[in-house]
Each structure stands twice: as structure tokens, then as C-alpha cells.
Amino acid sequence: MSASITVMGLGSGDPDRLTVGHLRRLQQAGHRYVRTKDHPVVGWLEETGVTFTSFDEVYESKDDFPSVYEEIAERLIHAAKELPGGTEMIYAVPGHPMVAESTVKLLRERCGKEGIGLEIAGGESFLDEAFARLGFDPIEGFQLLDASELSASLVEPRVHTLIGQVYDVFTASDVKLSLMEIYPDDYPVTVGHALGVDGQEKILQVPLHELDRVEGYGNLSLIYIPRDDSESLRQRSFERLHEIVAILRSPEGCPWDREQTHQSIRKNLIEETYEVIETIDEDDPDHMQEELGDLLLQIMLHSQMEEETGMFTVYDVIGNLNEKLIFRHPHVFGEMSAEDAEQALNNWEGMKAEEKRKKGIAPEEQSALSGVPRDLPALMKAYKLQKKASKVGFDWDSVEGAFGKIDEELAELKQAVREGHEPSDQMLELGDVLFTVVNAARFIGADPEEALSLVNRKFTRRFQYVEQKLKEAGKTFKDSSLEEMDHWWDEAKGLEHAGKDRKK
Structure with a gap:
């Protein structure tokens, strides 16, 4: 049987706060380890022997x-295995x-799996001193964050925030950059x-932008930001957006927003x-x-409508998207x-x-x-349909086949118009021409929707140039x-070409 490990807290740094019980056990223990000697209590203890x-x-x-923490844990477990059973080994931490x-x-x-007993002997935390010295009550809302793993997404301004393990000025600089994504530079x-x-x-107390200019960072350093319910800080949060949209749709909200349905704002989604x-x-x-904000609003409104029926929330939308992105990027x-x-x-x-099979x-x-949306713009839909057909071999060998089909369909359109066919037949012939032009676009690697845009x-540029010149001459299109x-x-066209030449 291996020795047992007692993890003992040394307190926040004042030797007077070390309990008599802890001191007695430390004095009696034959095997004592400490994570770091860079702690005031360790120095005092070693002075006493x-x-x-x-x-x-x-x-x-x-x-x-x-890697440091893994190595320390490994060494402690190895040391415990080398000692006879019943031996107490103390591992002291700040x-x-x-x-x-x-x-x-x-x-x-790991200790349980290795057959090693483990006891946790508490100690005064730096949190105890922080509550007292900085003067805040954690029941108002409190979060403790690790400076080495800090990101803006973890910080909630509406609760008191302590950031520990600010070991040096470089860590403080990283903390500053994360906090500046949320707070003003002079906060x-x-x-x-x-x-x-x-x-x-x-x-x-210092302005946020001077956080990494402070001297004295070390093992006993921390950063504190008091809770702040100000609207200016909440405006950048997704939670606030969700709250605002819910208010707009509530009985006390906006009459227009309350009346909307998926169908009534369907066109808004397309327009945005x-x-x-x-x-x-x-x-x-x-x-x-x-x-992009206007488009996001449409997504929020549609999600809020479903949240009101209990079907799903915008957080479900986000969760499903995250799962899909992870799954589809193996x-x-x-x-x-x-x-x-x-x-x-x-x-x-x-x-x-694979998702479909599941x-x-x-x-x-x-x-x-399958998989081409029904309501895509026609040009875009033709492009996607042809790409899918091409994947299974339904395609010409080269762009020349597409060119030949364009000539064929264009001739049929001319014939239908010249012979006075029914308008619906002429429309279909025109559609055939457009469809074959899309094929040519695909072969040359061009998106037809983008090309037409x-x-x-x-x-538009050239037409507006003509308008401007006519206006300067005191004329209208009619005269x-x-x-x-x-x-x-032609002059507008020439100016464009001249501009391209200058860029070369």
C-alpha cells in the first residue's frame, strides 16, 4: 500500500493566519513538498525549521x-508510491x-486510480482577503477567472470579477487586451x-489601458473589476440583443413587431x-x-417567434450550428x-x-x-442544378459543348419570335438560352449570378454618366x-478602360 497525500493550504500569505493544527502537522511530517517557495508563509516556516x-x-x-502541473502531479504520485503504507506526505500550496x-x-x-489516499486540508484562500480588502459581497454575483486562460467571452460585467494568477506583466497585457474587447480603454x-x-x-486603481504598466506582478497578484450594470457595457452582448427582441415582441413592446409572423417578414429576410x-x-x-446587423435582426425575430411557441430558441439555433460545424469539419x-x-x-x-443517414x-x-432550395433566384438555382447533374456525369466534356448548345437554343428563340409563337413558348425558349449560358459560366469557373451583378x-455606372452629361447640357432623355x-x-466606356490601364 502506498503513502497518502495530504494537500495543505498555506493561506493567502500572512503567517499569523496559519492555523495551529496545520502548523503542528507540518512540524511532525517527515515528507514535505511545496509547489513553490515563492510564498511568504514558506519563508517563515523554513526560518522555524x-x-x-x-x-x-x-x-x-x-x-x-x-506541462508544469502534470509534471508536479506525476512526481508526487511517484513519491507516494515509494513510501511505505501509512506514511503521511504533505503537499503544501498557496x-x-x-x-x-x-x-x-x-x-x-489520479490518486484514487493509483491506490493513493488523498486528503484536502483547507486554508485561507486569497478570495477571503479579496472580499475583505476590496470590499464586495460575492452574493451580489461573482466570478473567478484564470488570467492564463482569459477570453472576452468569459467576462460578465454584471458580476464582480476577480482575475487570478496574474504572474507577470506579459500576463497582465493579455488580460488587458481581453478586457478591452468589453470595457472602454480608460475603464x-x-x-x-x-x-x-x-x-x-x-x-x-488604474485605467485599463495602463494595466500592463503596473509594477510588482507575481504569485500573489490579482485584478478586480467591480460589477457594472450600465447599459453601455451590455449593448455589445448577444444576451442584450436577445432581451431587446423579446421586449419588442412582448405585450408591452412594439405594436408592429407584435403583429409580425414568419410570412409577413419573409420578404424582409430576402431584402436584408x-x-x-x-x-x-x-x-x-x-x-x-x-x-449584417439588420440581417441578424431578422434571424432573431424568426427565432423569437418560435421561442414564444416553445418550439426552439435562438440558443438552440446556435447550438445546432456549432454541432454541425464541428461534425462537418473532421x-x-x-x-x-x-x-x-x-x-x-x-x-x-x-x-x-452521414448526417442524412443518421x-x-x-x-x-x-x-x-436533391438539396437545391426551391426558392433560390432562378439564375443561382440553374447553376446549382447543373453542378449537381455534373457530379454524376451528366455534362459536356468541354465548354465547346455548352457553346454549341447556346447557338442551338438561340436559333430556336429567334425562330419562335420571328414566327410569332405563343408568348409562353417564346418565354421557354428564352429560358433555354439562359440555362445554356449558365452552363458556359460553369465551365469557365464563373458564378453567373455574380457575373450578371x-x-x-x-x-448603372455608364447610364448614370449619360444622365449626368445630359443634365449638364440642359437636356432630358426625351429631347x-x-x-x-x-x-x-462610349465616352463613359472609354473612361473605364483608361482607368483600368492606369492601374496596370
Whole structure:
């Protein structure tokens, strides 16, 4: 049988806070280890003759903290196995063993499996001193975060926040950058060094942007941000957006929002999508930010309507999306690999088919054209239908086949128009021409929707140039000849070509 390990808390740093019981056990123990000697109580104990074997050198030999903690836990377990049964081995840690002590977590996970007894002997935590010295009640809402693993998504401004393990100025700089995603640059934050330790305690308040200019960071340092319910901080949170939309749809909210249904705002979703696309085409980030917000509002409204019926919430939408993204990217979150975009897309399609099988749908029994949304714009839908047909071999060998089909369909359209066929027949012939043009686009690697959008913008620019020139001449379209308008059109075209030449 192995020795047992007693994990003992040394308190927040003041030797006077060490209990008589802890001191007696430390004095009587034959095997004493300490995570680090960089703690005021350790120095005081060694002056009284209570010595320790420390793991300070492990910090120097490893590249990151997780590796340090793994190595310490491994050494402690090995040492316990080498000692005779019934022997008590003490492992002393700063503060309380169950507060921000990763090595203790590892020991709790492994000692039982290794047949080693484990006792946790508490101690005064740095939290006790923080509550007293910084003057806040944790029942108002409180979170303790690790500086080495801090991200903006973990910070909740509406509760008191303590950030521990701010070992040095580099860690403080990382904390600053994370907090600046939420708080203004000049937001006041509090830095505490060695709270409760006589002669060493320092508490100072600094603007957030100066957080990494403070001196004295070490093992007993922390950062404190008091709770803040101000609207300005909540405005950037997703939770606030969810709350606002719920209020708008509530009986006390907006009469117009309350009356809307999925069908009544269906067109809004389409319009906002195209407005986002316009900002992308115009390479206008500021406008894009605004339009993406408008599109997000449509998603929030549709989700809120379903939340009111109890079917799902926007958090269900997010959860399903996260699961889908992880599942369909096995080359990122799983064991598969992808050397290029094509291989990544193949993985995506393979996992998409697997999803269908899990839902009881056999992909091989579906039409090769399945999965194309019914209400896509016609040009985009034609492109997707042809791509799916091409995957199963229903395609020409080269673009020449598509060109030949364009000539054939164009001739049939001309014939239908010249011979005065029914309007519906002429429309179908026109559709055939457009459909074959989409095939040509696919062969040259061009998205027909995007190609037509480019031409639409080009036409708009040139037409507006003609309008401007006519206006400068004091004319309107009605009192201008086609030749005159063509002149200005050609001039606009020439200016565009000249601009392209200058860019080369």
C-alpha cells in the first residue's frame, strides 16, 4: 500500500493566519513538498525549521503551465508510491487547495486510480482577503477567472470579477487586451498585490489601458473589476440583443413587431440578405457592419417567434450550428485531414451525407438534384442544378459543348419570335438560352449570378454618366437623340478602360 497525500493550504500569505493544527502537522511530517517557495508563509516556516522540497525548478524546465502541473502531479504520485503504507506526505500550496490549484485537480483525478489516499486540508484562500480588502459581497454575483486562460467571452460585467494568477506583466497585457474587447480603454480596474500580507500589500486603481504598466506582478497578484450594470457595457452582448427582441415582441413592446409572423417578414429576410451582398460587392465595411446587423435582426425575430411557441430558441439555433460545424469539419475537430480546399469540401459533403443517414435518409436513394432550395433566384438555382447533374456525369466534356448548345437554343428563340409563337413558348425558349449560358459560366469557373451583378453595376455606372452629361447640357432623355446618348455611353466606356490601364 502506498503513502497518502495530504494537500495543505498555506493561506493567502500572512503567517499569523496559519492555523495551529496545520502548523503542528507540518512540524511532525517527515515528507514535505511545496509547489513553490515563492510564498511568504514558506519563508517563515523554513526560518522555524520546517523545510520543504519545492517544484520551482519544474517551472524553468517546461514550456507551459499545463506541462508544469502534470509534471508536479506525476512526481508526487511517484513519491507516494515509494513510501511505505501509512506514511503521511504533505503537499503544501498557496491559499486554499481547492481554489485555482490545477495540481490538486490532477491529484484528485489520479490518486484514487493509483491506490493513493488523498486528503484536502483547507486554508485561507486569497478570495477571503479579496472580499475583505476590496470590499464586495460575492452574493451580489461573482466570478473567478484564470488570467492564463482569459477570453472576452468569459467576462460578465454584471458580476464582480476577480482575475487570478496574474504572474507577470506579459500576463497582465493579455488580460488587458481581453478586457478591452468589453470595457472602454480608460475603464478603472483595480490591481492587488499580496492582499493581507503585512508590509507587502499594495492596492491601486488604474485605467485599463495602463494595466500592463503596473509594477510588482507575481504569485500573489490579482485584478478586480467591480460589477457594472450600465447599459453601455451590455449593448455589445448577444444576451442584450436577445432581451431587446423579446421586449419588442412582448405585450408591452412594439405594436408592429407584435403583429409580425414568419410570412409577413419573409420578404424582409430576402431584402436584408441582398443589402448585405451589396455592401460586399461595394467593399464597404462600415455599411456592411450595419447591414449584417439588420440581417441578424431578422434571424432573431424568426427565432423569437418560435421561442414564444416553445418550439426552439435562438440558443438552440446556435447550438445546432456549432454541432454541425464541428461534425462537418473532421479535418479540424476530428481525425481526418485536408490538404487543400477541394479535400475539405469533400469532407464536408461526406459528413453531410452521414448526417442524412443518421436521420434515416439514404442519400443514395435521393435524386441527384436533391438539396437545391426551391426558392433560390432562378439564375443561382440553374447553376446549382447543373453542378449537381455534373457530379454524376451528366455534362459536356468541354465548354465547346455548352457553346454549341447556346447557338442551338438561340436559333430556336429567334425562330419562335420571328414566327410569332405563343408568348409562353417564346418565354421557354428564352429560358433555354439562359440555362445554356449558365452552363458556359460553369465551365469557365464563373458564378453567373455574380457575373450578371457585375454587368448590372457596369450598366448603372455608364447610364448614370449619360444622365449626368445630359443634365449638364440642359437636356432630358426625351429631347436627346440615340446617337447623342451613344456618344456619352462610349465616352463613359472609354473612361473605364483608361482607368483600368492606369492601374496596370
